[in-house]
Amino acid sequence: MSCPNETVKRISGTIDAETARSLRAGDQVLYTGKVYTARDAAHARLIELMDRGEELPFDIRDAIIYYAGPAPAKPGMVMGSVGPTTAYRMDPYAPRLLDAGQRAMIGKGARGQAVIDAMKRNDAVYFAAVGGIAALMAQSVKDVQLVCYEDLGTEAIRLLTVEDMPLTVAIDCQGNSIYDLGPAAYLAQAGFGE
Numbered sequence: 001m002s003c004p005n006e007t008v009k010r011i012s013g014t015i016d017a018e019t020a021r022s023l024r025a026g027d028q029v030l031y032t033g034k035v036y037t038a039r040d041a042a043h044a045r046l047i048e049l050m051d052r053g054e055e056l057p058f059d060i061r062d063a064i065i066y067y068a069g070p071a072p073a074k075p076g077m078v079m080g081s082v083g084p085t086t087a088y089r090m091d092p093y094a095p096r097l098l099d100a101g102q103r104a105m106i107g108k109g110a111r112g113q114a115v116i117d118a119m120k121r122n123d124a125v126y127f128a129a130v131g132g133i134a135a136l137m138a139q140s141v142k143d144v145q146l147v148c149y150e151d152l153g154t155e156a157i158r159l160l161t162v163e164d165m166p167l168t169v170a171i172d173c174q175g176n177s178i179y180d181l182g183p184a185a186y187l188a189q190a191g192f193g194e
Helices: 017-022 040-051 094-099 113-122 134-139 150-155 178-189
Strands: 008-012 028-037 064-066 104-107 125-128 141-148 157-171
Touching: 040 094, 040 150, 094 113, 113 125, 134 141, 134 157, 157 178
Parallel strands: 008 028, 028 064, 064 104, 104 125
Antiparallel strands: 028 157, 125 157, 141 157
């Protein structure tokens, strides 16, 4: 793994506002700590709770939500494959959760402007996890606990304890995005830039 400064940042525990502000688009991170899994259906339920003024089933402040639906565990494993879901599917819900205190998201693919604006006003960060390496991502998971919405099956909200989960800062809290910077750098290097 490499990043522009050829280092990998190790982050343990909670990602607070100060930590989020220290990260830049393109940084490579090995994260150790707690991560919640949630996809579309679970996000819709969280927003319904917020609309009714009810408490969320977990503390959203400084939470990291991984857009994933883990597969059942194989023998000897804590859980099965846990690959990232396309993040834009959570774009209708993410700004409300970020405004409520969520600090980070993990998924794959670009995000809409409303999400980026919410990230900027809340010092939040969006990490990309590489699709296609779900089995490798599962090796980072050391423990898994069901939090809520068991009826959603693999899409239930779970709390993962992870160790050295490999991530890339896709969009930093200043709004810089690898989905913009990467293609621009390629075009410039290839002689197509200004």
